[in-house]
Amino acid sequence: QKEVEQDPGPxxxxxxxxxxxxxxxxxxxFQYFMWYRQYSRKGPELLMYTYSSGNKEDGRFTAQVxxxxxxxxxxxxxxxxxxxxxxxxxxxxLYNAGKSTFGxxxxxxxxx
Amino acid sequence: xxxxxQSPRYKIIEKKQPVAFWxxxxxxxxxxxxxxxxxxxxxxxLIRYENEEAVDDSQLPKDRFSAERLKGVxxxxxxxxxxxxxxxxxxxxxxxxxxxxSPLHFGNGTRLTVT
Numbered sequence: 001q002k003e004v005e006q007d008p009g010p011x012x013x014x015x016x017x018x019x020x021x022x023x024x025x026x027x028x029x030f031q032y033f034m035w036y037r038q039y040s041r042k043g044p045e046l047l048m049y050t051y052s053s054g055n056k057e058d059g060r061f062t063a064q065v066x067x068x069x070x071x072x073x074x075x076x077x078x079x080x081x082x083x084x085x086x087x088x089x090x091x092x093x094l095y096n097a098g099k100s101t102f103g104x105x106x107x108x109x110x111x112x
Numbered sequence: 113x114x115x116x117x118q119s120p121r122y123k124i125i126e127k128k129q130p131v132a133f134w135x136x137x138x139x140x141x142x143x144x145x146x147x148x149x150x151x152x153x154x155x156x157x158l159i160r161y162e163n164e165e166a167v168d169d170s171q172l173p174k175d176r177f178s179a180e181r182l183k184g185v186x187x188x189x190x191x192x193x194x195x196x197x198x199x200x201x202x203x204x205x206x207x208x209x210x211x212x213x214s215p216l217h218f219g220n221g222t223r224l225t226v227t
Contacts, residue, residue: 006154032213043116043203043218044155088154097213098143099168102154 003027006089006103015112019076023089023103026070030091030101033065035074038086038105047087048074079110114138116219118204124225130192133222137185137206144181145216146189147203155203161187194226 006023013019021035032051036044048063050056056063062075072091076083086105092098117136125131137144142163147155158177160168163184172179176195181187191198201221207214 004154034215036218041220041223043205043220044216045218046215049215090154092213094213098145098160098162098207099157100216102156104153 001026002104004089004091004101004103007106008104009106010109011106012109012111013079015079015081015110017079017110019079019083019108019110021074021076021087021089021106021108023072024070025072025091025101027091027093027101028067028070029093029095031094032092033063033072034090034092034100035061035063036088036090036102038088040085044088076108079108081110081112084109116204116206116217118202118219118222120222121220122223122225124227125194127196127226128193130190131194131224132188132190133202133204133224135187135189135204135219137187137204138217141206141208141217142184143207143209143214144187145205145207146179146187147205147218149201149203149221151200158189158202191224194224196226199224199226 004025035048038044053067060077064073086107088105089103090100144161146158149155159172161181179189203221205216205218
């Protein structure tokens with residue numbers, strides 16, 4: 001079993017929809033949680049970066065971390081066609097800083 | 113700020129041939145990473161450098177893969193000889209400091225196809 005499991009998708013939604021992307025993990029030492037967006041044939045780019053539990057909002061994006069359930073989510077409000085990409089969750093621990101463990105990604109398509 | 117630069121973007125080789133990838137990280141970033149991303153999967157760490165020292169190469173298949181980061185700036189990843197299963201995207205990333213969980217900045221990768 002992988003340390004990080006991500007809802008595989010693919011996910012297709014109409015423009016303006018609220019999107020929920022989710023990951024679960026098994027390593028309780030993970031303390032830093034990231035979401036990356038990867039467009040086709042590009043490298044991942046950092047979207048959200050959170051430490052420990054709680055919510056973080058940045059424009060249309062909200063990241064949630066529930067360490068008690070080992071569950072993280074990324075919400076996208078008012079989704080746009082430009083949000084169509086693969087979304088990767090990633091996490092690191094205090095004890096192995098610098099080694100990010102990634103989920104396998106969820107591919108999102110937002111239809112106009 | 114210039115991003116992480118990788119070359120070549122694409123490489124097609126026959127199995128058993130050697131291949132090399134080059135990476136120039138963001139200026140001032142001490143930590144450099146090489147990741148491999150198979151189709152439909154997330155990136156997996158191959159090696160991490162702090163300046164010129166390889167501090168985590170536990171996932172690097174050392175029988176055929178080698179890497180170097182001379183002078184703590186640019187880095188080269190080599191495969192010799194390549195196998196069919198090495199077909200993947202090789203991503204380079206850099207961060208200010210690996211020890212403080214600084215976010216990663218990725219290049220656009222080198223897509224390797226081994227035939």
